[in-house]
Amino acid sequence: MRVVVIGAGIMGAACALALAERGAEVVVVDRVGVAGETSSRCEGNLLVSDKAPGPEADLAIASNAMWRDLAERLDADRPAGQPATEFEAKGGIVVAFAGGEAALERFADAQRATGIRAEAMDAAALAIAEPFLSPEVARAIRYPDDAQVQPSNATQALLATALRHGARLVIAEVTGGLGRPGRLAGVRTTAGPIAADVVVDCAGPWSGEVAARLGARLDIRPRRGVILVTTPMPQRVFHKVYDSDYVGAVGSGDAALQTSTVVESTPGGTVLIGSSRERVGFDERTGVAPAAAMAAKAVRLFPFLEHTTLLRSYFGFRPYAPDHLPVIGPDPEVAGLVHATGHEGAGIGLAPATAELVAHAVLGTPTALDPRPFLPSRRGLRETA
Amino acid sequence: MRHVAILGGGPAGLAAAQGALAAGARVSLIDEGDRLGGQFWRHHERLTDPRLQHAWHRFERLRGALAGGGAQVLVGASVWSAEASVDGVRLRAVVGDADGDGRSAIDVDADAVVVATGAHDLALPVPGWTLPGVTTAGAAQALAKRDGVAVGRRTVVSGSGPFLLPVAHSLALVGSHVVGVHETSRMPALAGGWLPRPWELAGKAGEFVGYVGALARHRIPYRTGSAVVRVLGRDRVEGVVVARLDADWRPMPGTEREVACDAVALGHGFTPRLEAALALGCAIDGDHRGRFVAVDDAQRTSVAGVFAAGEVTGIGGADAALAEGAVAGFVAAGGALDDPRLRGPVAARRRTHAFATRLERAHGIRPGWTSWLDDDTIVCRCEAVTRRAVAERADVPLRAMRLATRAGLGPCQGRTCGRAVEAIVAESGGAAASVGFDRRPVLAPVRIGELAALADTDPRT
Amino acid sequence: MIRITVDGEPVQGREGQTIAGVLVGAGRTAWRTAQTGGRGVFCGIGVCHDCLVSVNGVEGVRACRREAVDGDRVEREVRP
Ligand SMILES: Cc1cc2nc3c(=O)[nH]c(=O)nc-3n(C[C@H](O)[C@H](O)[C@H](O)COP(=O)(O)OP(=O)(O)OC[C@H]3O[C@@H](n4cnc5c(N)ncnc54)[C@H](O)[C@@H]3O)c2cc1C
Ligand SMILES: Cc1cc2nc3c(=O)[nH]c(=O)nc-3n(C[C@H](O)[C@H](O)[C@H](O)COP(=O)(O)OP(=O)(O)OC[C@H]3O[C@@H](n4cnc5c(N)ncnc54)[C@H](O)[C@@H]3O)c2cc1C
Ligand code: FES
Numbered sequence: 038m039r040v041v042v043i044g045a046g047i048m049g050a051a052c053a054l055a056l057a058e059r060g061a062e063v064v065v066v067d068r069v070g071v072a073g074e075t076s077s078r079c080e081g082n083l084l085v086s087d088k089a090p091g092p093e094a095d096l097a098i099a100s101n102a103m104w105r106d107l108a109e110r111l112d113a114d115r116p117a118g119q120p121a122t123e124f125e126a127k128g129g130i131v132v133a134f135a136g137g138e139a140a141l142e143r144f145a146d147a148q149r150a151t152g153i154r155a156e157a158m159d160a161a162a163l164a165i166a167e168p169f170l171s172p173e174v175a176r177a178i179r180y181p182d183d184a185q186v187q188p189s190n191a192t193q194a195l196l197a198t199a200l201r202h203g204a205r206l207v208i209a210e211v212t213g214g215l216g217r218p219g220r221l222a223g224v225r226t227t228a229g230p231i232a233a234d235v236v237v238d239c240a241g242p243w244s245g246e247v248a249a250r251l252g253a254r255l256d257i258r259p260r261r262g263v264i265l266v267t268t269p270m271p272q273r274v275f276h277k278v279y280d281s282d283y284v285g286a287v288g289s290g291d292a293a294l295q296t297s298t299v300v301e302s303t304p305g306g307t308v309l310i311g312s313s314r315e316r317v318g319f320d321e322r323t324g325v326a327p328a329a330a331m332a333a334k335a336v337r338l339f340p341f342l343e344h345t346t347l348l349r350s351y352f353g354f355r356p357y358a359p360d361h362l363p364v365i366g367p368d369p370e371v372a373g374l375v376h377a378t379g380h381e382g383a384g385i386g387l388a389p390a391t392a393e394l395v396a397h398a399v400l401g402t403p404t405a406l407d408p409r410p411f412l413p414s415r416r417g418l419r420e421t422a
Numbered sequence: 423m424r425h426v427a428i429l430g431g432g433p434a435g436l437a438a439a440q441g442a443l444a445a446g447a448r449v450s451l452i453d454e455g456d457r458l459g460g461q462f463w464r465h466h467e468r469l470t471d472p473r474l475q476h477a478w479h480r481f482e483r484l485r486g487a488l489a490g491g492g493a494q495v496l497v498g499a500s501v502w503s504a505e506a507s508v509d510g511v512r513l514r515a516v517v518g519d520a521d522g523d524g525r526s527a528i529d530v531d532a533d534a535v536v537v538a539t540g541a542h543d544l545a546l547p548v549p550g551w552t553l554p555g556v557t558t559a560g561a562a563q564a565l566a567k568r569d570g571v572a573v574g575r576r577t578v579v580s581g582s583g584p585f586l587l588p589v590a591h592s593l594a595l596v597g598s599h600v601v602g603v604h605e606t607s608r609m610p611a612l613a614g615g616w617l618p619r620p621w622e623l624a625g626k627a628g629e630f631v632g633y634v635g636a637l638a639r640h641r642i643p644y645r646t647g648s649a650v651v652r653v654l655g656r657d658r659v660e661g662v663v664v665a666r667l668d669a670d671w672r673p674m675p676g677t678e679r680e681v682a683c684d685a686v687a688l689g690h691g692f693t694p695r696l697e698a699a700l701a702l703g704c705a706i707d708g709d710h711r712g713r714f715v716a717v718d719d720a721q722r723t724s725v726a727g728v729f730a731a732g733e734v735t736g737i738g739g740a741d742a743a744l745a746e747g748a749v750a751g752f753v754a755a756g757g758a759l760d761d762p763r764l765r766g767p768v769a770a771r772r773r774t775h776a777f778a779t780r781l782e783r784a785h786g787i788r789p790g791w792t793s794w795l796d797d798d799t800i801v802c803r804c805e806a807v808t809r810r811a812v813a814e815r816a817d818v819p820l821r822a823m824r825l826a827t828r829a830g831l832g833p834c835q836g837r838t839c840g841r842a843v844e845a846i847v848a849e850s851g852g853a854a855a856s857v858g859f860d861r862r863p864v865l866a867p868v869r870i871g872e873l874a875a876l877a878d879t880d881p882r883t
Numbered sequence: 884m885i886r887i888t889v890d891g892e893p894v895q896g897r898e899g900q901t902i903a904g905v906l907v908g909a910g911r912t913a914w915r916t917a918q919t920g921g922r923g924v925f926c927g928i929g930v931c932h933d934c935l936v937s938v939n940g941v942e943g944v945r946a947c948r949r950e951a952v953d954g955d956r957v958e959r960e961v962r963p
Binding site: 069070071072073077078117118120187189190192193208265267268269305310322323324325328329330332333335336342343344345346347348349350351 | 521815817819825826828835867870871874
């Protein structure tokens, strides 16, 4: 079985590895190369804490568990030049300011019912866990399963491992499909045609455009996010710390600027402050509004940040579907086309489980995951397409 | 009345301000330094030895024109954000002590802007260059001029370009013994650049010869086709290895010799400070060997209302910066390029551009320089990333390479190592990136609290 | 004449000098601890961030850009 995977972001790299390991002949096609886009313009949070009960939470819980083995496997016997995934299960702490306690507790209760570990922390425990946190924090809940990878490096490690399993990388742009209408038999690229039994669309925020080039309909849109990075400093943030207003923003479809604060330190000594959400197409002019809003909220969480220096900021475009669920599985109208996209702000976390579902769709390999909520044929997607 | 903002108070920015005033505009000039003058006229009233200043009368005239024309002059003002839109240009600055905490915020809204952010030294990596005592040639010059101190007692100057000569001269005047000036380019290249069509050089060749004479009076040897290829020492500089080089800047085996010194000043040319122009959306020409803001005859960039002048558009020295600035400011204010008042600057610009081309021919970096690196030579100083690490990841997109190796991710944001890292990537077969490391949305360091204050007070954010 | 302290030790400089100017003038070359050892001034004009120090308790000040003020308390920064 020959499979063309379009896109060498986290999704394409994870799918390429899963398919190659299960015996498929894989060709990955990307117009810039590995980890050149969204998967290098994001944070690497592998979160369960922000997921409201539902199919995405189930996928996140499964994927979070899969990352642990996967990261260990990728990091073991790493050849020279392959970066480490920097997997770290540091855990997350979600905090609420006065007035937000009840909502946070309700949310955590609902999560516990789905199997997410969410532990209430008392003031003393919080002071030990995060000594520099604002004393105004009124409630804190610890999510021990929240973890992270360095997303760009994890993508590079996934692809390098896939290549060692026989996959090939072609740096070219996919311009169209091969085959007849309704039946895809490969792709046309700027480096020539590539025949395939199945084509997997992992083109991130461009996957709608790629689908159209392949004769399919798929509504995937970009949602811009900005992240701030401080200069390196002695470590003063020890977990991922989120303001509980994060929970509100993830599922919201509002176009206007939203920010929700996530503060954490990185192995390089910097502090990352994320992130904003705006629906502005692929507009690269971020202006200063998102940065200013995030800075203000970050200082509210960690007052010491006021005096630290902003080193850089970057932005990316989250790929999202109108119903805010990932799109994974066979295209309902074009045979030979499988989608793996629309993961919005959780694509890094959801990559291993997505790859398993893609292998299931392409090769029929078994999975304990339920593919149905994510199928491209679902109503929530079709109605708006 | 048209409002023209000028970003940078070096020769280009000062001339632009004067030009814009002459054409009848309201002018705001912004510079992060404590004083106007940029790199060329860096000074301090009580500390600068006047023998280190050149064309000072010209600076005084420009400064006088600004005061006379009622220009708003903001010094100690770091511009950290620049945006262009159909409504005009907005620069955001923090004003106060350098890197202070809680500086005041100032926005400058203007109809047009002249980007005159200049350049900084391009010092190529050399094994041992992270030892204390190694500085750029520009640092040696700046400390001599501004602070009246010498970077060392026994200094070796190495690199390429005519700038090494005034640096050596300044060092001598502030009391350092300059052991030698090593010009990496060889005589044939130098002759090819400097000798033909002398009229184009308009006094430059004379200046060059004048400096060579000054070095001779201070008994400073000037060697061509020679470079520092290694810096020696345990905790600080104790000496260097110099070698003769071939035409591609590859050290010639058997020519190495050790020289004792306690300071090394390196300068292999200049890198333009492109971040503001990029933030404003300006098109950039060139590749990692030299990348500059693209401008037309009137110093217009690709973005309406945005002009550029000085070293950001090409390395031509202070005279070129002055001529370009005069044109940019005048046209930005609505003046016409064929206005008789621009005849002088337009002619000067033609001459200085010819000079810039010849500078590059004579002193431009040659690809063989990477052969003086060891595999474990640190290339990115901030993050201590070696040449080997960069070469091993050369096959992935620059963004991915950067995140994997951390090259260019540190506090200087690749300003120091960017060109060298790109050269190593290119040499290792990696793909070229359009603007390399030059895109930096945060133009200058700003405190998180200073940023947060905007969210509280600025209704436009 | 001004006096500042560097990691507690008094250092004298001339009025108007930058902190880097004061330190270099006093014969010092390294005042920050980086991954590979000491660092001091490199670019001299605020570009390389090699010369960072804490001044009067504020972290991340470029010594080559900040004018020294009599009584300044300059402290070493160590790269984590
Ligand atoms: C600010 C921000 C923060 C985030 N934080 C997190 C987080 O903490 N945790 C988390 O899990 N997720 C996070 N995300 C989301 C995550 O980044 C994305 O879900 C994920 O990276 C998407 O991966 P991808 O492989 O689908 O897309 P991409 O990484 O964008 O890969 C798509 C690839 O397709 C290629 N391509 C496109 N069109 C073509 C074509 N025609 N021909 C050839 N190639 C093509 C592109 O070159 C690209 O390399 C964040 C996102 C943003 C923007
Ligand atoms: C350290 C150094 C020393 C030099 N010394 C000499 C010399 O002695 N003799 C000589 O012939 N040539 C010297 N040069 C070469 C010099 O670059 C040119 O001769 C000339 O100064 C270029 O003029 P300019 O106006 O283009 O840029 P510059 O003189 O560099 O002026 C640019 C100005 O923009 C300001 N700026 C940049 N970004 C920002 C921002 N974000 N916010 C606010 N302000 C900003 C800078 O502070 C600077 O003052 C030196 C270069 C360097 C790097
Ligand atoms: S010496 Fe480079 S920033 Fe101060």
